[in-house]
Amino acid sequence: MQYRKLGKTNFNVSEVSLGTWQIGASWGNVSDQDAERVVHAAIEKGINFFDTADVYGDGRSERLIAKVLSETSEQVFVATKAGRRLQPHTAEGYNHENLSAFVERSLKNLRRETLDLVQLHCPPVEAYYRPEVFAALDELKLAGKIRHYGVSVEKVEEALKAIEYPGVATVQIIFNIFRQRPKDLFFPLAQQRDVGILVRLPLASGLLSGKISRQTSFAPDDHRSYNRNGEQFDRGETFSGVDFDVALEAVEEIRRVLPDGTTMANFALRWILDHEAVSCVIPGARNEQQVIQNVMASALPHLTAGQMGALAKLYDTRIRSLVHQRW
Numbered sequence: 001m002q003y004r005k006l007g008k009t010n011f012n013v014s015e016v017s018l019g020t021w022q023i024g025a026s027w028g029n030v031s032d033q034d035a036e037r038v039v040h041a042a043i044e045k046g047i048n049f050f051d052t053a054d055v056y057g058d059g060r061s062e063r064l065i066a067k068v069l070s071e072t073s074e075q076v077f078v079a080t081k082a083g084r085r086l087q088p089h090t091a092e093g094y095n096h097e098n099l100s101a102f103v104e105r106s107l108k109n110l111r112r113e114t115l116d117l118v119q120l121h122c123p124p125v126e127a128y129y130r131p132e133v134f135a136a137l138d139e140l141k142l143a144g145k146i147r148h149y150g151v152s153v154e155k156v157e158e159a160l161k162a163i164e165y166p167g168v169a170t171v172q173i174i175f176n177i178f179r180q181r182p183k184d185l186f187f188p189l190a191q192q193r194d195v196g197i198l199v200r201l202p203l204a205s206g207l208l209s210g211k212i213s214r215q216t217s218f219a220p221d222d223h224r225s226y227n228r229n230g231e232q233f234d235r236g237e238t239f240s241g242v243d244f245d246v247a248l249e250a251v252e253e254i255r256r257v258l259p260d261g262t263t264m265a266n267f268a269l270r271w272i273l274d275h276e277a278v279s280c281v282i283p284g285a286r287n288e289q290q291v292i293q294n295v296m297a298s299a300l301p302h303l304t305a306g307q308m309g310a311l312a313k314l315y316d317t318r319i320r321s322l323v324h325q326r327w
């Protein structure tokens with residue numbers, strides 16, 4: 001496993017880290033036993049950074065992480081998120097009182113005195129234009145409740161606005177073979193400002209593993225069943241917002257440039273890691289085999305110029321018009 005500096009936090013994090021939405025909810029059934037195995041396997045493989053949120057399974061993901069960490073002496077950074085417990089989910093809700101309450105709840109769930117990193121959980125765009133939101137986070141830092149804060153964004157424009165606030169240490173954003181816009185303007189600017197970049201949906205919700213077909217069925221409580229058109233939350237969070245049939249055809253094109261002996265999931269993760277502005281990818285996993293496989297991306301050689309060119313062309317010809325102007 002290779003490690004990279006996570007922006008202003010100075011945390012040295014595993015370049016392949018772990019997303020833990022799957023061990024909360026919204027991905028069909030993942031038993032407690034499987035969930036705990038996912039976390040244990042990650043630690044055994046050198047992963048030292050987990051991404052979670054207070055709403056994943058209404059705290060289940062945070063509590064499972066805390067339980068497993070209580071059984072090991074390894075030091076693991078845990079990044080959580082706050083804001084999505086707001087009902088209604090409004091920019092005004094991102095105030096000191098509510099953020100403090102969310103942080104207190106996460107501290108309890110995670111059994112910590114201080115949170116390593118708190119990310120605003122895709123707030124309404126207006127929140128980025130309210131300096132008082134970031135002042136509230138500064139206060140929580142001063143009070144010792146959080147060590148660092150960052151944002152999780154839907155759109156590149158939100159990321160660009162967020163990094164104008166000097167306290168923002170990290171940005172979490174969707175970036176994958178089907179979502180290439182962040183690298184154009186945002187990555188160089190984030191690097192200049194020493195902002196860490198957490199890449200979510202590296203596998204476009206599993207599509208970029210190459211295992212999904214038209215015949216694949218998803219459980220009713222899996223967002224890939226109920227959010228394909230953004231019925232519950234931003235459409236871009238499910239399959240990266242790419243039309244399912246278009247995506248499946250694009251996956252077949254990727255298969256043609258896949259090197260022998262490399263899985264498509266590893267190839268897709270390696271493509272992301274080959275962008276030096278990226279601090280880490282946080283693929284989600286529903287079982288330990290997926291974790292064990294995903295960490296192997298760290299040891300793969302860089303993609304060749306030919307492979308990079310083929311994936312750029314694929315994006316330009318099949319995907320760009322569907323996503324580039326939206327996120």
Ligand SMILES: NC(=O)c1ccc[n+]([C@@H]2O[C@H](COP(=O)([O-])OP(=O)(O)OC[C@H]3O[C@@H](n4cnc5c(N)ncnc54)[C@H](OP(=O)(O)O)[C@@H]3O)[C@@H](O)[C@H]2O)c1
Pocket residue numbers: 018019020021022027051052081121122152153172199200201202203204205206207209211237265282283284285286289290291293294
């Ligand atoms: N708003 C936000 O801040 C936000 C939103 C979304 C996600 N996130 C975070 O980002 C993390 C990653 O995003 P994501 O989980 O939505 O998408 P993802 O990482 O692109 O996809 C995860 C899915 O890919 C499949 N997979 C993983 N490893 C695999 C492997 N080696 N081989 C085959 N299939 C594999 C699994 O699908 P199956 O379940 O079908 O096995 C898994 O559930 C989340 O866990 C969460 O921590 C944050």
